Amino acid sequence: LVRSRQRPKEVLSILALRALVFRSPLLGSAMTVLRAATGTNVRAGVQQGATPASLLRAGAPQRGFTSMRSTAASVMRPTLTAGMRMLGAVSARSRMGLRCFAVAATQVAPPAGAVKEAHGFVLDRQQYVKEYDSHVLLYKHKKTGAELISVLNGDENKTFGVVFRTPVDNSYGIPHILEHSVLCGSRKYPIKEPFVELMKGSLNTFLNAFTYPDRTCYPVASTNKQDFYNLVDVYLDAVFHPRCVSDPKVFEQEGWHYEMDTPEEPISFKGVVFNEMKGVYSSPDSVYYREVQRALFPDNTYRHDSGGDPKVIPHLTFEQFQDFHARYYHPSNARFWFHGDDDPVERLRLLDAYLSEFEARKVDSAVATQALKPEPRKVVAHYAAGDEEGDSKAYVGVNWVLTEEALSVETELALSFLDYLMLGTNASPLRKALNDSGLGAAVLGGGMDDELKQPIFSVGLKGVDPANVDKLEALVLAKLGELAKTGFSATAVEAAINTIEFSLRENNTGSFPRGLSLMLRAVGAWIYDRDPLTPLQWEDALTSFKAKLASGQDVFGPLIHKYLLDNKHRVTVALLPDSELGARTEAEERAALDAKMAAMGPSDVQAVIASTHELKERQETPDAPEALACVPTLRLADIPRTITKVPTDVTSLSGGAKLLSHDLFTNNVLYAEVALDMRGVPAHLLPLVPLFCRSLTNMATETESFVELTERIGRKTGGLSVYTFTSPLRGKPEEPVAYVMVRGKAMRDKAGDLMALVRDLLLTSKLDDRARFKQMVDETKAGLEASIVSRGHSFAATRLAAQRGRAGWISEQMGGLSYLEYIRGLAKRVEGEWDAVRADLLAIRAALLSRPGALVNLTADGATLSAARAPVDELLAALPAA
Template sequence: MSTHDAFELVRDEHIAEVNSQAKLYRHKKTGAEVLSLVNDDENKVFGITFKTPPEDSTGIAHILEHSVLCGSRKYPVKKPFVELIKGSLNTFLNAMTFPDKTAYPVASQNLQDFYNLVDVYLDAVFFPLISEDTFRQEGWHYELEDAAAPLVYKGVVFNEMKGVFSSPDSVMRDISQRSLYPDITYGKSSGGDPKAIPDLSYQQFKRFHEKFYHPSNARAFFSGDDDAGERLSILDAYFSEFDRAPVDAEVQLQPRFNQPRNIVATYAGTKEDGKARDGMVSVNWMIDPPADKTESLSHGLLSYMLAGNPAAPLRKALTDSGLGEGITGGGIGSGLRQPMASFGMKGIDAADAGKVEALILSTLEQIATDGIDKQTVEAALNTFEFSLRENNTGSFPRGMSMMFSALGTWLHGGDPLAPLAFESALTTLKEKAASGHFESEIRRLFLDNMHRTTVTLSADDKQGARDVAAEEARLAKVRARLDVEAIKAVIADTEKLKALQEAVDDPAQLAKIPTLGLADLERTIRTVPIDIGALAGTKLFYHDLPTLGILYLDLGFDLHVLDKGLLPYLPLFGRALMQTGTSKEDFVSLTQRIGRSTGGIAQHRGLSARQNDSGSAAWFFLSGKAVPDKVEEMLAIMGDVLLDARLDNRERFKQMALEEKAGFEARLVPSGNSIVDTRLKSGLTEASWIAEQMGGISYLNFVRDLVKRIDSDWDSVQAALKRIRDTLFNRGRAVVNATADASIWGRAQGEVASFLERLPSGNLALADWSVDFKPRSEGLIIPAQVNYVGKGANLKALGFDLTAASSVAIKFLNTTYLWDKVRVQGGAYGGSSRFDLTSGNFSFLSYRDPNLLKTLDAYDGASKALNAGIGDNDLTRSIIGVIGDMDGYEFPDAKGYSSMWRQLTGTTEALRQQRRDEVLNTSVADFKALAEAVDAVRDKGHVVVLGGEAAITGANGKRPGLLEVTKVL
């Protein structure tokens, strides 16, 4: 049977909106469905997805997602997934568990690499080894090393989910979803509740794979410029090994409530003296499945109009109420068969939850009755249309975005092509908008919808201790049932698992994992066209690239003109420019104007060490994008934002400060490793010190104090904001970066020049940013059951002058020693090292880590792994992986911005080529050089830990004086 004969062609049509020929196939033998998109995207994408609805909250689907990538029939090694991370040119490589599905997507620009990834993934999902030891490692197990020691739980997913449930926002999302769908699979925690994960048996785990990981339950997807026939050949080679099987994986519909429900719960948090605002509230609705693309697009538009930006009426009403510090929820999601909608607030007094609920409902009623402002509707429609046509998915492969769009209907028996075509739906919505469509939808979806829950959470400073005590009591009961022989068996199982984790894979088996060779790699760097000149006395970078008729413009202003004491104001100053309005229009009108006329205007900051310089590149950017006919208006808006923002708007500024505070506090657990990294390096270099002032724990403390100063000393706060504007926005120390094809830039150049001439000019002196750097070892306490453990130093300051080849040694270190010691054996969700060649900063980091001292010991032993040497295959794989990182896929706007940033940091093309050559020529000597540097970090580095009080104080008890302790939350 030929490959094409194995599949039945169900649909074949061109979808202009995504420039693809779409073919939908059904595998005749198994019933597996395949959506194949042929287009000119060099970033090729494959994904295979299974419907995996869980029946409980043991995390069975999540644990299986981890486990199938730990060895398969064709590739019987411990971690083929990690080998691919180490030695692939992939632009995406991961797996994801959702409430009703598990997806395995990959992407690569290199054809052979792409085929390699597809083959490893297909073998992994259909023929995994999934031994009981893998289940114990990735899911959960009892660990006991000594008969006198307490029994403990270990497992990667177990600790990952402890980290998830340490985040109040995650707790709110989990309870809200479960509250709406109590009778179906969406009422379970698909990721796994740590309290339920130990209820899962290996036998259940195996049966789950046998039931759901079958071609009859599969949705396979391809997109890109690879051969369409070869796609089918690859799939049939696997599918044909199976017979058709009935798979009951349908997500049932949740019966509707007759009346709304209220849920009151707590999260493990800290109660501050005199602070009542430790609560959160979310008002949630279950929505009927959208009938078509028009309705699903309508959901997105309505959510955006109500709460998608600070000027949206529902979001503004909540913010203006003063009832809380920040917004939760964002409208109607698209990930569930029956979508979920949520709006709410965090940082409230839990006693005010009823007031927030009432405000949400009354505001929706008012909007439905009085109508949505026409300017708001016009701005939302333009914003969505621009986004749909631009189809810019950033670092996320475009094909993957299309895959998940298709799965929204495809998974539940709908048309997978319908979500990809938007022209008709957009036209219909434009017509409906003028006749009260969205107002009617507010009434139908929310006001008349009794399937609603209101979830109120408040902090409980004793809940963390209760949870720990409950887990210990559960383990004690298990321990009490074990006789001497059973205890010996648990110790033996612990030793066996550790031995397996430490065992080295057979080199012959490792060699089976497909990889490219060094000869397959490009020897020269990829360059971006750039013309460097001047425009109206301002330095100009121009990139002639195809941009689908859009001009991308970045205006950059050198932060070095500001006094260093002003730097912590920058994040809120940037928000104030966009969200306070101007002397001519309030911020609602300004936001509408941006939406009507542009593809978006945004402010952000760029920060990096400079090449061969102890200083930093530190810039404030205002970036915009527009079609040629709207460039003049975009520039007019930019001018108003830069020079005429209402920096005297005290109440609005306080609202933003409270949102900033609440947002940062919410990020402490989900982004703990980044916060530790920022803090760890803040005493090492100028750029890192600035990063801490504008985005680390120091910034959080600044914002907390600023909230009080806005009330007690607004004049000084306002003066600081105005001083920033008056000093910073000067074209004498500015740059302009334009990315567009020549015809567009030819039309826009004069308009940009006229705009620049309106900016103040002058030669400003650079401020003194000298800082007495003093790295410290710190323990930062938050209410969490996991830790984020960092250790680092500046290698240049320690006398090391490493080359770019060190990145290959670090790739190897991260994917072997640290993966094994910190994640596999330690049970953390992640462990890694980072090294910035420009600054010399080096750090070890762990993520959602149950350990502290054990992880530090692992860091201190890292040099042994580097000194042990590396085989030729591992060296080749690691080089390939680093080249893949260097050659990441970028859309034209990102290419233009990256090219500009290289100019601002002094990164010449010659230096880029030198570093590529160093990577390609990496040798064992480079591993030895990094090993010596890592030993210096062991001896002279400092430690920063973000985690629970018991872990941090316990570590100080065992190693007195290790950490200077500070309570963060």
């Protein structure tokens, strides 16, 4: 997978997990808790449940990512190869198995002696960004005009990135193929896969690249200074002096080529990106988002697919590929970023060693603004439907480009609040109206998305009867009109403010480097020649926005009217099923290949065969030892001899429960996990446990409606979720441990509120809302079926793991193909056997609720831990003693 440069989310999750487990100074997550308490190996569970949307989102560098809402995905889809959605402010909905902590930000003294000129760079501006306790130096390279942002703070997880504007005027996929190809050897590191070799000895915490519709990013991060400098050097040599521009075989391997092993064998198209994009275009979700992007931006670069349309990728020539690199991969078209606690002067020296080889050049790479259209439009497209249940349904969404101009920070902030209020939780009115309408199976579209030059808003449903396309559009517009008139409840607004402000101030980016999160947020303005620091400075805008709300000013109604209801640049996209489209597409490809074959003479055939054999031989031939020796490695002296230990206090409580406490600075935030042993759950009910977890946060309790419960979570906490965790015991792989985890976070003064919420979810959830449960089943089913193509390898790996041990079998029952089969049957049972299904949900709860075997994990400073102890005791006392 690494060799092919496909780097799917699962690989990156493993790498991020490895980085955290072995190098994070502050590991206190649920997995660490369970390992400490039970001696288990770490295996990330899948987080269920829902918490808030992000604010001031940064880029989202992968195709097919899950958005901040559990059933929605962003329309503006950067093209592969990153691992996670990159967040400006990460919420608990980010579905990561591990989280980092709100670690103390080390105060950095103002750089009174900040170097104004060194190594070819001149200081253009310096500014202190209080939101992140960072000093920012903006430099310009005298010789090339290259721009650099150098961020100084106490973050030991040092980050570097280089970003090039790479707009396209076709869908050949040049930026995507180039992003793959530059990582296949360079002038200084002339081996096939320098990054594979780097991974063998690097201590990196991030090593990847991503292609957006208009830019390409190459970021790295490491907590080890020498390792960091090694990575920076390899990346700089890769982007400026790649082997791929002089070696057509790299282009053929990563992009496309004709393949034929013998004269009798049919000729075919092959190539990493070509095959990857065939898979992407076989996904209805991916096709839908591409049609939306094309419809919203008919007049600029976004109408094309920078990732590549497999129908036209074979039109790309090696000469076009070379020209694209020469045109755009130039320092004059680059933005560089450094972040962390390394030497700011050394940063300049590292860059100048490469930039000094170039001369300044004018690069025409600006993205044109899409003019807003005067009338709404409707677009109908088709996807290749199969024989699976649900393949006769449509994907329908209503979409807007919001403005031609850049939004102010305060306006963007207000729109983010509006987005959260309308769609951020399953209780949000627009999302709830869609779910309750019965028109579709799952919400579609990511709401507001500001990752490219112009922000958009997109919402709809998948699983829609084609006859109901107009009904869906009418529902969305009617609900927006109602919200513009009536507004939102005071408790909903309070919950939104608490949720978003908590997320901003916590700045918890999980396993994702904070420096990269900030870089992607800054680049979202910088790449369009806007002030890159504006997106990082939200404090004053937040204060002003809260003051307007406090004054009683109608903030949200005018926003709904201006950017949505009165905005005629609206496109309703209906993606309809076509059972013959897949066969037609394959036939067209075969016809093109047959025509090529018919036009070839015997010598042409032999040339293709020889080229095929040459490429395969090169792929299978290892690099020479002397070439491998060029890859930088760490010396033993470069690696710290001691590890940072997490302070862990284990307390055995009355009734058989355990309390694990980690006394760490968290800025008055309490992080809490309550783990309930699943060993008492009957095997035949295991596939129902994930939906049981979702039900706890998505149904009414004995004292609160579902909406009231959701608003209470938003007002009192920074997020609360329920999910499953499974792992084999360390040293005893045949013995599994499995828990239902309730995870939440809150400020010190709300520790009691957090534990009371956990208690109410576990003990008083009514689990009787058949309609809502049916929605969750339909959403789960739609999501699993949509992911089979793009995540087929993951399903296969889960199935294989089920044969190797009981922990793998349990995981497969709750997340593999067996789970999908169960969900399909459950969708029918809910209709005719609801009483039996509810009885099963109650049986799961009865099996889980037991004080013996329960674990509570708390991470906070000493004062916050003390404040949480009494609420924890009250929670445990409420659990049955046996």
